[in-house]
Amino acid sequence: MTELRKRGAGGAGGGDPDSTENISDKEADGEDRLGLPSEGEGDLEGDSKADTPDVPPSSDSTPQCLNKALEGLSSRWKNWWIRGILSVTMIIGFFLIIYLGPLMLIFVVMSIQIKCFQEIITIGYRVYHSYELPWFRTLSWYFLICVNYFFYGETVADYFGALVQREEPLQFLVRYHRFISFALYLAGFCMFVLSLVKKHYRLQFYMFAWTHVTLLIVVTQSHLVIQNLFEGMIWFIVPISIVICNDIMAYLFGFFFGRTPLIKLSPKKTWEGFIGGFFSTVVFGFIFAYLLSQYQYFVCPVEYNSETNRFAVGCEPSDLFVMQEYTLPAVAQNILRWKTVNLYPFQIHSIALSTFGSLIGPFGGFFASGFKRAFKIKDFADTIPGHGGIMDRFDCQYLMATFVHVYIASFIRGPNPSKVLQQLLVLQPEQQLSIFNTLRNHLREKGMLPPAVLEQ
């Protein structure tokens, strides 16, 4: 992704060192859906400065061994095989990371986020010839740390309530978290103002805006990904898999049956691919959700166990992941001759997720295509042989993380009980008493508590 901009900035040797950096990202590309159109917005400032350059010829970075193995085949099938092998490799990498557990996933997400940020900022530096600006590199990293501190602090306070209550310094940090974050940010802001150098005002303001837009998108998305993860790893795995599947299926359908172009922005996309991808993704999502819903490892919210001081994924699966019987509508009954079918409710939700991933997700891809066309770039990079850059793979993931998060907040998750309890314990005693009475009356009405007269 960044390779692109480096070339866009005038071809300053962005080639090999960065491609090796990006290849290492391969392992974690399942999580890497950061900084997609952010780079779009971020680049606006950048590329406005540099004139839109010519597209540099794409270098062939296919590893030698693959080349040898496939040299007998024709060009079309060779490309197909390369893409296939790389897809399989990426998917295996994805599952490996999942196996390693939630803590590892969080670290990987954070590393990717930092790497993306670094790449985007480096591009900005090059484009603005900003290497000699005083302080700016330091300030950009400082802002990244501040914003991450703010977001992860809020998450930690939410999910690690018990641990936080135990440790005194942590309690202090949590109580004044917003103030401390704001103070840190302000310090950075004041440093920026004080660092303004007479001849470079405009460049410095550009970089300031660039940094903030990048932060807004990169850090927000990674934060939402982590929150989805905490709900249960299934909420992390299934959406990503759906987008990957849609990509692959749309490509396959387009490859074999594609005839009618879909949108001027992306001439390679076809209606056949789009519709075929949609149906196959829904089916895939349905089946994959069924497979994953059976395991507590995927289904349970990630919790921090205060006794063992580690993450635990063990619980009583919620209603969503308990098999239920559904009566088939009469039409389906006639066809299949089954009256009822056993499904996990989550599978119904997976249909919604798949639909979104197939119908709206591609708009993220179109956005990236439009961006590439605006700046006359063919591919973001050539890091993944046959696939283009990392960003070409993740442009559809962009909206998925946000959608899943909003979906969970609106349809699945009620307020978190431990959070409510924490808030309760912080209130004034009179307020606690009044709430206690209200709650007691409410529970009595519902019959959960014996009526007053029997209580001793």
Next chain:
Amino acid sequence: YMFSCLLTQIANQPITRLQLNAFRPGSEAEDKIEKDGGASDSECKADTGVPEVPPPADDTPEVLNKALSGLSSRWKNWWVRGILTLAMIAFFFLIIYLGPMVLMMIVLCVQIKCFHEIITIGYSVYHSYHLPWFRTLSWYFLLCVNYFFYGETVTDYFFTLVQREEPLRILSKYHRFISFALYLSGFCMFVLSLVKKHYRLQFYMFGWTHVTLLIVVTQSHLIIHNLFEGMIWFIVPISCVICNDIMAYMFGFFFGRTPLIKLSPKKTWEGFIGGFFSTVVFGILFSYLMAGYRYFVCPVEFSNDSNSFTVDCEPSELFQLQDYTLPSVLESITGWTTVKLYPFQIHSIALSAFASIVGPFGGFFASGFKRAFKIKDFANTIPGHGGIMDRFDCQYLMATFVNVYIASFIRGPNPTKVIQQLLALRPDQQLHIYNSLKAHLTERGLLAALEEAA
């Protein structure tokens, strides 16, 4: 092109609107934001090259000119500034008198106007008038983001009203989803509206719109939040910044000698320090005056019975006079042992200190921006003062600071909100919390008394 930018700004600010902006207190922060939305202006000016500074036009109304024709130029300028300052302050108090509802409306209107101005500047600079859909899309995004923020506010503060009305309840339950869906349709429309020859411009405008939204709408939302805590949390911070501006100017005018920062050659250390001390004193006195009235001190609440905003309550501890023992130094000077103060006055010292010390950095930011793009003033809308943004650049950080301050030091969790969340839980979760709470209260000895009484 730069001159056309400025002209557009001036043209878009007919005297009525600018007076509106100047006098409405909530406007200040938005206009301040507008200025920082000017960070995205940088894109605009980049394309057009950096032009020369156009000569400032003299906007002083004729009547003032006549009245002051006898005085020398320096004093004339001083009088013009003084009169305009008083006019702005008088209008500020008028709006406060009109009440919270009017204030909210005004904040909203000013926000919309600021957004309109920034987008118009972007349009004229990028020659984007002929881009299909874009004007519509920008306004649509503004509506979406406002819907999201105001929906969250309404859900918090008007909980009972919302629960009563069925359509409102559904809207509130699925609020995030609806907002996201609305935003997404805007996003998809944008993608579909990309026109072959104008891709780059369209992406620029998309980025511009989003940065502007981020700043303008967020700041106005925080101001409304502060307002709901109690109008005093709205009035005192803004007044502190205004006072600091005026006092720093006065001290600089009469005593100024040492320049403060290269960015703003007119600022002096004497002005800075004099402004700091006088603002702290002003803050203490002003909050003493305000803290005595319920109208300012009580959280703004929506009354179910009268279906209107009421500002009536038992003032919290923050606004009740308490005795403070003076440190011995002050005791010997003033001969008093204790002094009666509102605790709020102590907080006002923190607010004043922030306004005087950190607030000006917002001003330096704006000065740096002006210098980066070689502008002398943002506009000449207020005679003697420069543009609206020149007046509000220090307010920028104040709204956010007050909001963070309240959240961290003043306001604990809202009990009504906690009850709402409780009632939304599943019954078994409620029971679990009930038992935990019972154990907690029994430990503290609060419950035993209650059960004995029962």
